[in-house]
Amino acid sequence: MKIFYKCCSGIDVHRSILKVNLRRNGVKGKKDLDEIRTFDTMTRDLLALSDWLKEAGCTHIAIESTGVFWKPVFNILGSDFKVILVNARHYKGVPGHKTDAKDCRWLGELLQHGLLKASFIPPQPIRELRDLTRQRRRLIQEKSSAVNRIHKILQDANIKLSSVLTDIMGKSGQEMLQHLINGESDAAKIADCARGRMKAKIEQLTYALEGRVTPHHRFMLSKHMKQIRFLEEMVREFNQQIDEHIKAQGEDFAALIPLLSTLPGADKQSAEEVVAEIGADMNQFPTEENLSSWAGMCPGNNETGGKRKSGKTTKGSRWLRTTLGEMAWAGSRTKGTYLSAHYKRIVRRRGKKRAVIAVGHTMLVMAYHMIKHQLPYNELGDDYFNKMDEEKFKSNMVKRLEKLGYKVELTKKEEEKAA
Helix, strand or coil: CCCCCCEEEEEEECCCEEEEEEEECCCCCCCCEEEEEEEECCHHHHHHHHHHHHHHCCCEEEEECCCCCHHHHHHHHCCCCEEEEECHHHCCCCCCCCCHHHHHHHHHHHHHCCCCCCCCCCCHHHHHHHHHHHHHHHHHHHHHHHHHHHHHHHHHCCCCHHHCCCCCCCHHHHHHHHHHHCCCCCHHHHHCCCCHHHHHHHHHHHHHCCCCCCHHHHHHHHHHHHHHHHHHHHHHHHHHHHHHHHHHCCHHHHCHHHHHCCCCCCCHHHHHHHHHHHCCCHHHCCCHHHHHHHHCCCECCCEECCEECCCCECCCCHHHHHHHHHHHHHHHCCCCCHHHHHHHHHHHHHCHHHHHHHHHHHHHHHHHHHHHHCCCCCCCCCCHHHHHCHHHHHHHHHHHHHHCCCCCCCCCCCCCCCC
């Protein structure tokens, strides 16, 4: 087979050790090599590995994407070599013949012949933004879990506050919870904390707040409320740090956030998460199809014997998929938009889950072109599909009316003459 890289290396990465295969073939003035060495993962050992590979004339390195263990290796070697991060599922060795030495040799051999597909590694500023946005999402999820635990405690105390209030963590709800924590037992007095439109539900709130709150319930509620306030403060700090990090990347980068926020169903937080996951340089993805496949937002291909089997979506970035799913749900509920029409068009025949994935895929394609060409969102309207094939739309509407027993005759409305 053709040799693409005359001197390269395959590294099998573990927590504490590295198995390194150095391959050199056809380099003028140097003998051929197929050598395996073991290195520790301490910084001084990684620097020694770098020196050894430089001395041998190595140019390309393939490493397996094992959790976070590849990151220290990439941080040291990435500045001096072309490092290719490889998905473990893309290079399977021979079953029953798996050792660390064979893994690194197999990696090196595949790399030498150009048979490995590199994973997308964003630049350092994007990786740091990823860390911030992902941790913020975890904090928000932890807050949601704490709120759910408060719901359970209230049910255990026969307090039916959630049956009347949509959000018990609103201003009215938090004041009522604080009164319960402080030991207040007069339901009518607690219900007087209602604000705004909640004042119209004071009678219902009074009934809902009549329960049996014990000291144990008050203790648990106080600790969960303390945890929620702490998490809210942490989220505010992360929001501030994310804003500062984005501004530090320059005006062009910062302009992407308000640009993507114009998508129906998107907000500032979701725009930040999308940019953190796919980056600002769309040259990493030659086409929108490449980005959709990497994100796992398009159908998979599984065909044998001329028969198409399961077409479920491929595995991709779970963080990006989660964000796009939330954006799609929100976008499908906007009024008079292309995305809402797109959702309604698919949900009738494919179901809600597939429709959400389809809308999320469409939003990802939109984001790709908006970032690549620096273009604002252009609303096509909810009648776009009707206008796209007007004859088909008319035919379907006529058939539906005829099924109801009507005789339909279509007459085109004459255009009003200009005054």
